[in-house]
Amino acid sequence: MQDTREKIVGLADHLIKTKGFNAFSYKDISDPLAIKNAAVHYYFPSKADLGQAVLDQEISTLESGINSWQALPEDQQLRHLIASFENKCNSHMVCIMGSLSPDYNTLPVNMQERLQQFSAAVIAWLTGLLENGRKKGIFSFRGDAGDRALIIVSNLLASLLLSRVIGENAFEKISKQLLDDIL
Amino acid sequence: MQDTREKIVGLADHLIKTKGFNAFSYKDISDPLAIKNAAVHYYFPSKADLGQAVLDQEISTLESGINSWQALPEDQQLRHLIASFENKCNSHMVCIMGSLSPDYNTLPVNMQERLQQFSAAVIAWLTGLLENGRKKGIFSFRGDAGDRALIIVSNLLASLLLSRVIGENAFEKISKQLLDDIL
DNA sequence: GTCTATACCTTGATAGAC
DNA sequence: GTCTATCAAGGTATAGAC
Numbered sequence: 001m002q003d004t005r006e007k008i009v010g011l012a013d014h015l016i017k018t019k020g021f022n023a024f025s026y027k028d029i030s031d032p033l034a035i036k037n038a039a040v041h042y043y044f045p046s047k048a049d050l051g052q053a054v055l056d057q058e059i060s061t062l063e064s065g066i067n068s069w070q071a072l073p074e075d076q077q078l079r080h081l082i083a084s085f086e087n088k089c090n091s092h093m094v095c096i097m098g099s100l101s102p103d104y105n106t107l108p109v110n111m112q113e114r115l116q117q118f119s120a121a122v123i124a125w126l127t128g129l130l131e132n133g134r135k136k137g138i139f140s141f142r143g144d145a146g147d148r149a150l151i152i153v154s155n156l157l158a159s160l161l162l163s164r165v166i167g168e169n170a171f172e173k174i175s176k177q178l179l180d181d182i183l
Numbered sequence: 184m185q186d187t188r189e190k191i192v193g194l195a196d197h198l199i200k201t202k203g204f205n206a207f208s209y210k211d212i213s214d215p216l217a218i219k220n221a222a223v224h225y226y227f228p229s230k231a232d233l234g235q236a237v238l239d240q241e242i243s244t245l246e247s248g249i250n251s252w253q254a255l256p257e258d259q260q261l262r263h264l265i266a267s268f269e270n271k272c273n274s275h276m277v278c279i280m281g282s283l284s285p286d287y288n289t290l291p292v293n294m295q296e297r298l299q300q301f302s303a304a305v306i307a308w309l310t311g312l313l314e315n316g317r318k319k320g321i322f323s324f325r326g327d328a329g330d331r332a333l334i335i336v337s338n339l340l341a342s343l344l345l346s347r348v349i350g351e352n353a354f355e356k357i358s359k360q361l362l363d364d365i366l
Numbered sequence: 367g368t369c370t371a372t373a374c375c376t377t378g379a380t381a382g383a384c
Numbered sequence: 385g386t387c388t389a390t391c392a393a394g395g396t397a398t399a400g401a402c
Contacts, residue, residue: 004385022205023289025377039386041379099285101344102277106206119349143363147356154341154357155334161284162337166302173330174337180326181364187367208395222368224397 005043007033013054017093021051021103021111048108055114058096059121066125074133075183078152081126082175085156089171094160097122097153123149130182141182152178188226190216196237200276204234204286204294231291238297241279242304249308257316258366261335264309265358268339272354277343280305280336306332313365324365335361 008029015024026037026047044050065084069077088095100107100115107115126149133139141148159174191212198207209220209230227233248267252260271278283290283298290298309332316322324331342357 019289020203020205020286022203023286026379027377035385036387037378038380038388042385045379047378094285097348098341098344101348102282102285103203103206104347106202115348119345123349143360147360150345150353150356151338151360154345154353155337157344158281158337158341161281161340162302162333164287165280165284165298166306170333170337173333177326177330177334209397210394218367219369220396221370221398225367228397230396 004033004035004039008040008043008050009053009057012050013057013096014093016051016054016096016099017088020099022106048110051108051111052114055096055111055118059114059118062118062121074129074136074138077129078126078133078179082156082179085160086171086175089160089163089168092164094164095157098157098161119153122153126152139182148182187216187218187222191223191226191233192236192240195233196240196279197276199234199237199279199282200271203282205289231293234291234294235297238279238294238301242297242301245301245304257312257319257321260312261309261316261362265339265362268343269354269358272343272346272351275347277347278340281340281344302336305336309335322365331365 011029011032012024015028019028026040030037030040040050044053065080069080072080085095097115097119100111104112104115123146127146130139130141130145130148130152134141134145155174155178159171162170162174194212194215195207198211202211209223213220213223223233227236248263252263255263268278280298280302283294287295287298306329310329313322313324313328313331313335317324317328338357338361342354345353345357
């Protein structure tokens with residue numbers, strides 16, 4: 001089934017966001033699907049292949065999200081981004097960048113490249129969004145839009161990490177202040 | 184030698200900040216010290232013991248840092264905190280919270296507890312620092328000091344993670360904006 | 367305190383039958 | 385596509401000699 005492939009990628013994505021790339025194994029994937037680890041290797045010969053598939057999916061999900069918000073006012077688009085992080089927080093997940101960046105040095109090269117690609121895409125999009133929103137008077141902030149985009153991504157990423165350690169309201173507090181600072 | 188113990192903890196600390204807790208092994212420690220892995224187990228029977236020792240050292244280093252800055256004006260104290268992150272960035276390390284929080288669910292309980300303790304200590308100290316600095320007119324910001332402390336920790340933590348993926352100037356940009364926002 | 371030696375387990379991965 | 389069977393490698397950890 002082609003379906004199995006998708007289930008594997010979905011599970012791997014979830015495992016990366018809850019346990020980390022180095023901490024999950026093929027068994028963590030084959031058991032819930034009630035298949036054997038060899039079946040997983042049939043779809044993804046190496047763990048690097050699986051990791052790459054997860055990142056490719058993350059990138060395309062991001063892009064289709066961005067596309068679907070295109071017609072909305074800039075502040076609404078930003079709220080959608082924040083909402084997607086809120087969902088992760090409620091499901092006790094961190095984002096893909098928050099999970100993989102500490103392990104960056106241990107990742108296979110193909111995953112490093114994809115992770116860079118993902119980060120660049122988020123920041124480029126958010127930079128444009130902030131610039132346009134500022135022109136229209138929707139956002140108000142000092143300094144370069146690219147720097148501000150960096151700050152926002154940085155906060156959202158870290159808020160999920162902190163929530164895991166110091167409690168759930170870390171995300172709420174941070175995301176609220178984030179919006180207050182530019183609206 | 185008692186010295187060996189310290190070298191082990193130092194190496195483990197460095198390994199956590201470069202490769203992550205789940206990605207380093209006893210061999211990564213015994214090889215550079217030119218000893219055998221059994222010698223490491225002599226000092227730290229389990230990896231959880233070693234991880235705990237690293238966190239205990241992090242906590243006491245933090246506390247002695249905080250103490251040594253006590254007499255300085257609040258903005259100087261904050262700059263010292265930022266400088267300590269800059270050092271990590273230049274050495275291609277992330278901070279202990281940035282490294283361990285994504286792996287939180289996979290950590291032994293004693294390490295989870297210490298990590299919570301560490302995070303709480305940083306945030307409590309920074310909250311007080313911001314409150315005092317605001318009273319004196321050194322800092323200027325809206326909202327609760329605790330929320331602002333959360334934002335700053337969140338940014339510093341994430342800036343090291345982002346630097347690793349998208350390049351070195353991420354830290355510089357973020358830390359600069361951080362100060363600009365409250366000075 | 368450090369060594370050798372080793373037990374035991376998990377992991378990623380492959381070969382070949384069905 | 386999925387299975388059984390198996391592998392080599394590497395990991396944590398322990399026992400006991402020196």
